[in-house]
Amino acid sequence: MSIFGGSSFGLPRTRPLSSKRAHVVSVLDIGTTKVVCIIARLTPRRESAVLPGRTHNVEVIGLGHQRSHGIKSGVIADLDAVENVVRLAVDAAERMAGLTVESLIVNVSAGRIGSDVYTATIDLGGQEVEAGDLRKVLIAAGQQSQGNDRAVLHSLPTGFSLDGERGIRDPLGMYGDVLGVDMHVVTAERAALRNLELCINRAHLTVEGVVATPYASGLAALVDDEVELGCAAIDMGGGMTTISVFAEGKLIHTDAIGIGGHHVTTDLARGLSTRIEDAERLKVVHGSAVANGADDREVVSVPPIGEDDRDQPTQVSKALLTRIISARIEETLEMLRDRIQKSGFSPVVGKRVVLTGGACQLTGMPEAARRILARNVRIGRPMGVSGLPAAAKGPAFSTAVGLTIYPQMADQETHAGQGGLFSPFGNGNSRFARMGQWLKESF
Structure with missing residues (x-):
């Protein structure tokens, strides 16, 4: 197909x-x-x-x-x-x-990936809301999202209104003068x-x-209360970090930034002059998103770039490793914080954030996220x-x-x-x- x-x-x-x-x-x-x-x-x-x-x-x-x-x-x-x-x-x-x-x-x-909310209204003339009225208002909202260069991934009615009163989940059979719908469209x-x-x-x-x-990562990582009360799921992947906001059982906002765990790996490879695969191993085994008082006293071996077996590994302090990693992590979390704030859904998210995706498994990630996002953070599996x-x-x-x-x-x-x-x-x-x-x- x-x-x-x-x-x-x-x-x-x-x-x-x-x-x-x-x-x-x-x-x-x-x-x-x-x-x-x-x-x-x-x-x-x-x-x-x-x-x-x-x-x-x-x-x-x-x-x-x-x-x-x-x-x-x-x-x-x-x-x-x-x-x-x-x-x-x-x-x-x-x-x-x-x-x-x-x-x-x-x-x-x-x-x-784009996330927009479209609102449409139709006149009821004081009559009962029928199936045909729902059809008309949903079509009116959906047609606003059509564009030649973008395709619709998801189209989710997030709520209806009658005569300006919002929060109506199922208006069928109710009476009013004006029927409205808010449609969340992901493109x-x-x-x-x-x-x-x-x-x-x-x-x-x-x-x-x-x-x-x-949307997919939020469906797997959030619990019922988080989806109902309002929560942001942040999926920290290798090359992308995505945001999904859920409330009242529905997906109401999505966003994405082109930074992920692989960017941390390349930062290490450049900063320590080592191969990508060695930088990945250093990140997983010794890396942390937050500094530790003992980091200055700990030393890690960094394999050099090249095939010459006579080249000796470089010894660097773990503190240097942490500084390189934390700089990128802090930048990413600050961007996420600003995106959530700019979206207008920060009050809906409240104090609840769930981190998921492979990059969130980095040591110290929940602590760094709590400090920068100023929210309760847990790891979602x-x-x-x-x-x-x-x-x-x-x-x-x-x-x-x-x-x-x-x-x-x-x-x-x-x-x-x-x-x-x-x-x-x-x-x-x-x-x-x-x-x-x-x-x-x-x-």
Whole structure:
């Protein structure tokens, strides 16, 4: 399925899940430092106060991951290299699961992810809100987001209003003069999506759906109360750091900056005159985001650049290592703080921030984040799935796990195109799934 076929928004929409049937979902997380393929079996579950809105239990039955090649800050720079890594990751997952993958749900971090809220209103004339009114107001909001150079990844109604009174979750059947809706729309540049699709097609696979990385990582790393009360999930990847803000059970804002853990590694390689792989090892084994009083007394060995075995390692203090690392980490956290403040959602985030992604595992990262962000910070690991190997239970796999969760949450989205309202999601249980059914029956 082509990313640029189908609806006027140009993206394939994830297949709807039946709440009474089991499904097998294949996902692909393409990152700057690693590529992960997960094959998961989704089986129906009973409605529960734990993980509300989740209709299926997720069990991982296949997992493959490879070190990335050909990707820089989330952007595909070498199609051949990325294609080869994708093939290897998918093949490993297929062997573990004992089945063949044909289509995938993939994430996207590149393409300057945009996040906008569009508001639309229609006149009711004092009448009851009917399905047709919902259709009209959703189309009016959705059409504002259409552009030639950008494609819509997610279109989420975050709330309705009646006669200026906001906070109405389901206006169907209520009376008023003016019906309004706030629509959160996440977009990305079409060129980045074309390259993503091309890479996957070259591996003889098709794109089943596209999910913004911050949305996926938030689905995996946040707990129910955080999603409901308001929280920011910060995914610190190898080449990108993304932000997602959730409140009242919905994604309400996303953002991204082109800095990640690999930038810390290159800073070390330049500052200590060593190879990239040696700098990565120094960062993981000896690195810290905060200074320690004993750092001046500790010494680490830095291998030199070159193949001459006669070259001796350089001895440097751990304090120098920490200074190089902390400078980049502080810059990144200050940018995140300013982005959250500038977004206007700082009051919604409140004091709650969850760090996830591989780069957040650096020693001292929570302490540095608490100081600079001035918020309560915890490390978020992927939750809500079973069958994950021990090596894949860390923050580095949050995005991949979130992609397996996404299909059962996708019915919250509404996509409007030239042909009208598209709600191809839904298991029939959520409010928006029922709304979509009403619209389908009425029109």
